[in-house]
Amino acid sequence: AKQGLQVAIDGPASAGKSTVAKIVAQRFHYIYCDTGAMYRAITWKALQAGADLDDEATIKQLLDQITIRFEPGTPTQKVFVDDTEVTLAIRQPDVTNSVSQVSALPAIRTELTARQRQIADAGGIVMDGRDIGSTVLPHAEVKIFMVASVEERAQRRLKDNAAKGITTPLATLKHEIEERDRKDSTRKVSPLTQAADAIRLDTTSLSIEQVADRIAEIIKEKEMRQK
Ligand code: CDP
Ligand code: CDP
Numbered sequence: 001a002k003q004g005l006q007v008a009i010d011g012p013a014s015a016g017k018s019t020v021a022k023i024v025a026q027r028f029h030y031i032y033c034d035t036g037a038m039y040r041a042i043t044w045k046a047l048q049a050g051a052d053l054d055d056e057a058t059i060k061q062l063l064d065q066i067t068i069r070f071e072p073g074t075p076t077q078k079v080f081v082d083d084t085e086v087t088l089a090i091r092q093p094d095v096t097n098s099v100s101q102v103s104a105l106p107a108i109r110t111e112l113t114a115r116q117r118q119i120a121d122a123g124g125i126v127m128d129g130r131d132i133g134s135t136v137l138p139h140a141e142v143k144i145f146m147v148a149s150v151e152e153r154a155q156r157r158l159k160d161n162a163a164k165g166i167t168t169p170l171a172t173l174k175h176e177i178e179e180r181d182r183k184d185s186t187r188k189v190s191p192l193t194q195a196a197d198a199i200r201l202d203t204t205s206l207s208i209e210q211v212a213d214r215i216a217e218i219i220k221e222k223e224m225r226q227k
Contacts, residue, residue, distance in 0.1 A: 004030055004124025005222055006139070007215075008132035011146035012181045012192060014153035014160075016203045016211060017128040020146070022076075023212040025126040028219060033070070033119050035129035035136070036099075037079050038112050040090035041068045043102040045081055047094060053101045060107040068115070091164060097176060100183035103130075109189050130184055133195035141222050143198035144215055152204045153177055 007024065009017045018034055025032035042063050043053075051058050071078040078087045089095070102108060109131075116136045120127055127136065133143035148156075154174035161168060168176070184192040194200060199218065203211050 003122060004028065005141040005219060005226070006120055006123055006137050007126040007142040007144070007219060008137050008140040008195075008198075009126065009128040009144045009146060009215075010130055010133050010192065010194070010198070011144075012153070012184070013177050014157045015146040015148045016156070016208065017146050019208055020203075020211045020215065021126045021128040023208070024215050024219070027212070027216055028124075028126075030124045030126050031119070032077070033116065033125060033127040034077070034079075035112070035116055035127060035132065037070070037090060038068050038115070039099050039103040039108075040095050041079060041081050041086060042066070042108060042112070043095050043099045044086055044090050046102055047098060053098055056105045056107050059102060059105060060111065063108060063111055088164070093166065093168060096180075100180050100187075104183065104187040104189070106189045113190075130192040131190035133198045134193055135190040138195070141226070142215075142219055143195050144218070145194040145198040145200045146211070147200065147202050148204040150174060150177055150181075 007030065009021050011017055018036070022032050042059065045062050045066055046053060046059050049062055051062065066081050069080040071080065076087065078085055079090060080086065113136050116127065119125065120137055129136070133140055133145070151174070154170055154177055157173050157177065158170050181192070201211065201214060
């Protein structure tokens with residue numbers, strides 16, 4: 001029998017998905033899967049290899065050759081490509097500003113979607129990304145679509161970057177976020193969109209705790225009804 005629900009959290013950059021997904025997963029003893037980190041990992045690999053980022057066949061070959069693994073860690077879980085830790089490398093601006101190009105390649109999406117479904121198969125999972133509720137886990141029992149104003153999201157990213165020693169100015173961040181949202185929302189294969197049965201949650205003026213509590217309530221209600 002399935003142990004626990006599938007919880008899908010989608011939304012644009014810096015809406016708070018991964019921060020809240022981690023907290024919620026801990027509370028319910030669910031697994032947390034950051035699908036954005038998987039797209040970032042193959043983008044990192046492609047940049048390392050000096051691949052042309054439009055060259056779908058070459059990047060697919062690179063993806064077939066690597067394992068992308070998560071390991072527990074504080075404050076964030078660690079990400080590995082084979083035996084190389086890439087936790088910090090995949091958050092650098094070069095990867096951030098190239099990832100939407102790589103994630104638009106259909107062969108890359110097909111492969112990563114298959115890997116994500118395998119991870120989620122047993123249930124008891126919180127998975128965040130752009131197309132989890134719409135494409136990866138269309139039967140997820142809980143679907144959240146998290147949004148926040150672009151102003152607020154740029155401010156959040158500024159803070160996150162400061163902690164990492166990245167000094168991109170606010171106006172540039174705002175522009176980069178808008179550009180990535182536009183690319184992610186307009187690509188042909190599984191673009192960022194709200195699934196029809198997803199609950200929309202605007203986090204602009206909510207604290208992390210408030211967002212986590214709201215999602216926890218929704219999960220509890222579903223769990224009750226499943227029993
Ligand atoms: O954390 P942040 O909002 O910056 O982005 P992310 O969740 O790490 O995702 C990075 C990029 O991966 C996104 O901008 C998308 O281009 C891509 N992505 C995707 O296409 N599908 C997903 N399920 C998750 C991420
Ligand atoms: O995963 P996603 O790109 O959607 O967002 P994130 O990486 O979780 O980054 C969101 C940032 O905003 C983090 O620094 C959080 O501490 C902060 N934040 C939040 O996530 N939720 C709020 N309600 C308020 C702030």
